[in-house]
Amino acid sequence: MVYIYDTTLRDGAQTRGVSFSLEDKLRITQALDDLGVHYIEGGWPGSNPKDLAYFETVKGLNLKNSKIVAFSSTKRKGIKIEEDANIAQLVKTKVPAVTVFGKSWDLHVTEALKISLEENLELIYQTIEYLKKYFDEVFFDAEHFFDGYKENPEYAVKTLKAAEEAGADCLILCDTNGGTLWYETEEIFDAVSKKVKAPLGIHAHNDSDMAVVNSLIAVKKGAIQIQGTINGLGERAGNANLCSIIPNLVIKMGYKSIPIENLKKLYSVSRLVSELLNRPHPANLPFVGDNAFAHKAGVHVSAVEKNPRTYEHINPELIGNRRRIMVSELSGRSNIVNKARELGIELDKNSPEVKKILEKIKYLEAQGYHFEGAEASFELLLKETLGMSKKYFELKGFRVFTEKRSEEEEAYAEATVKVEIPEEIAREKGIEDRFEHTAAEGRGPVEALDKALRKALEKFYPSIKEVKLTDYKVRILNEAAGTGASPRVLIESTDGKRKWGTVGVSPNVIEASWIALVDALKYKLMKDDEG
């Protein structure tokens, strides 16, 4: 049995740029409990009022699987343990388990704590002995254990023995600076397990990109507790990523830990943490990233179609992720067939339509289009080629101008747009005048154009009012051409029910924006028709 100890709410909160609210901490606690994590380190109650409030509030959650753990250092030097504010706050939490970190590297004892090596052993012993009177489980985080062991193995082991003799339930070897390589972890675990009897655990940082492998090797060498964080959050380069450790441990290494059926929740827990931090979810995370099972190359897609094992190390559904197929200039016909199937359209790989769609994609990508971030433009292209979409309107012309009358005055833009609605649609709607000629103002030319186009179309298609632009990005494609370069415009839109991306490319940035805007509105009308 390997116990999973999550420190997202404590070491994860030490990530640069991260600040969890109390509500975030409680939501993450519930999600981790639901996933089946064994221990959740909620914070350091002696550190700040928020962590203190967490330990008060968390008692109200009806947790099914996880034990809440409070964290602190060993007692301060030069005072009695009963006088130590950190230790007093730990005791007040009345949680089932606590973890204290103590110094295992002689450098830290003499340089950071500025006490003798003997005194440090006393701090460790006294703190653990005292806390054992109040808590079922007391864990000892041997800070900098690996660096300490490399410089003074005898002393590093003495710190573990002090904790063991005082009654620690698990001795966690910490790679605090994250510089340890996998074979060193292996050797040090081998040596230490001969010298202490208490169970061992590991807490690894990722400064050498070794945190996951060090954690798994430690398990191979007998560790029964792994400390880590969701998405590898943590001080500097982060902590060991539990989203990689858990599936490797359970699915591949076959250890008893979190039940395998619970792993289906891993992807959503990982996303929840990104959402709460208001950060983009890192797409390239193994297992739980959106790219983890995304296939772009035609050769890969063709093989995955036949048997997913050809390019997937596990079934993505086991951890709640899914397969994604991208369409681009690197696609083959399999990508098109697969993408069409996602849209509910069955195509024959050898049909002329598939060939035509693929050729169009390759041609447009060579012009600068990029369909990966513009799935709505791809869907329109596919359905237009297959004759499955209506022509909703035709442009009869647009004009945009920008004026700035003086240094002081803000620049201003105005656009006029003329569109024509097809006869059959006008008849259906009982509208006689099929032409609409409108003008609108905006702070910039694209805003003016967007407003004028909507104004022109709203009379025929009132649901256009629901569409909002949520993102607008311009990328210059052939930078060397300077002002003659071709811009690519990517637009993201929403109607409150769904979000979609469209793309436009032209040497004229206004026209590139127009193409992407038109696709955005056409897509909305097509989806409304499809119900």
Ligand SMILES: CC(=O)SCCNC(=O)CCNC(=O)[C@H](O)C(C)(C)COP(=O)(O)OP(=O)(O)OC[C@H]1O[C@@H](n2cnc3c(N)ncnc32)[C@H](O)[C@@H]1OP(=O)(O)O
């Ligand atoms: C490896 C890790 O990540 S451990 C976790 C680190 N996390 C944090 O530091 C976040 C929370 N920390 C805090 O809120 C604050 O640092 C507090 C409340 C704990 C302490 O604040 P302050 O009392 O102002 O002290 P400050 O942070 O400046 O210095 C830390 C003190 O703890 C002492 N200390 C550090 N580790 C230990 C230890 N294991 N045992 C005993 N004392 C320790 C240091 O020697 C220093 O004492 P000094 O003031 O006598 O030099």
Ligand SMILES: CC(=O)C(=O)O
């Ligand atoms: C305890 C801890 O957070 C560390 O050693 O990194």
